[in-house]
Amino acid sequence: MTEGTTSTTQPKRRTRIGLALGILIAFTAAYLVILFTFLGADVGRSQIITSDSSTTADRVSVKVTLLTINADDNAYKVRVDARPEGRYRNPDGSLATALRFTLDEIGGDHTTELAEGQWMPLREATLTAEGDTSLYPFDVHHIPLEIAIADLQGDPVPITVDLRAGLHDWKATATPLPDTHIGDVRLEMTASRSAPIITFALGLMLVLVLLVVVTVGMVTRAVTTHKIGFPTLASLAALLFAIPGIRNSMPDTPPVGTLSDFIVFFWALLTVAVCMSLASLAWLRQARRETEDPAS
Missing domain, CATH: 1.20.5 (Single alpha-helices involved in coiled-coils or other helix-helix interfaces)
Structure with missing residues (x-):
């Protein structure tokens, strides 16, 4: 050398x-x-909302935990755990005063009358929401929640709501509505995909884009050098059927027709189909030339 x-x-x-x-x-x-x-996803993040600005201990504390989200049907399930405090609580934790508990859920307001000496029961409620899953993975859903508590005379009871999102794949926050007042907490919860879900979805999109770029380069090289073989066609066919599998492997993916489909998956499928068609035509022409001129 x-x-x-x-x-x-x-x-x-x-x-x-x-x-x-x-x-x-x-x-x-x-x-x-x-x-x-x-x-670092904030699964256990807590947000405190109160119906009044006073610091009195005489109130009912309500812990609302977001349990499940069915974004396709805009149906959300929450667990409501209410506990009396101050003059509303007996030493054993039961109610010192009879109360009327109202929770707004699908089907209308559900009011429960709780007697003195009774424990406030743990409840689960299904809420309706507004959102568009076609914007996946950047879709945002707005969930209204109203909790009202009063005594049997109709006097409002101060409420403190502790909102917790028990899901790793969703991030939920709440904003008090202007008509929130003592004894009646009205919230608009906002649920969006968590950072890990968005990262995972974008990562799969990037993987598919890289596969398509490599496929285009491979087919272009094979066609220009007239070295199209059956393994090339087989790999293109396999990728053509693998794209829907990659798309459906994204977490909590909704039915076909989302933003990610129009940005990446539709074009990836179309590009691979075009490459397969061109490679097939080149392979047929190459096979015909070899048949017409075996000596070459």
Whole structure:
């Protein structure tokens, strides 16, 4: 090997090593970002909303936990755990005063009358919401929630609501509506996909984009060099059927027709189908030439 060849080979080798190290560092950084995004998701985040600004202990504390979300049907299930405090509570935790508890859920307001000395029962309610899953994974859903508590004389009871999202795949926040007042808490909860879900969905989209880019390059090279073989066609057919599987493997993915479908999956499917058609035509022409001129 001459001196000129050696001097040319070494920079190329250093370039390849630097490129490999750069890809490894980028992959490690992306892996750590995704991992800590998942571990740092605020599943147990709590938000306190009160129906009055006083600091009195005479109130009912209500813990609302978001249990399940069916975004396709805009139906949401919450657990409501109410506990009396101050003069409304007996030493054993039961009610010191009879109360009327009203919860707004699907089917209308459900009012329960609780007698003195009774424990406030744990309740589950199904709420309706407004949202559009076609914007997945960036869809946002608005969930109204109203809790009203009064004594049997109709006097309102101060309420403090502790909202908790018990789901790892959703992020929920609540905003008090202007007509919230003592004894009646009216909230608009907002549920959006959590950071790990969005990251995972975007990651799968990126994977599919890279697969399509590599496929286009492979087919272009094979067609221009007239080296189309049956394995190439088989890999294209496999990818064509794998794309819907990749799409459906995204977490909590709604039916076909979402924003992600129009941005990535539809075009990926169309591109692979076009590449397969062109490769098939090139393979047929190549097979015909070989049949007409076996000597070549």
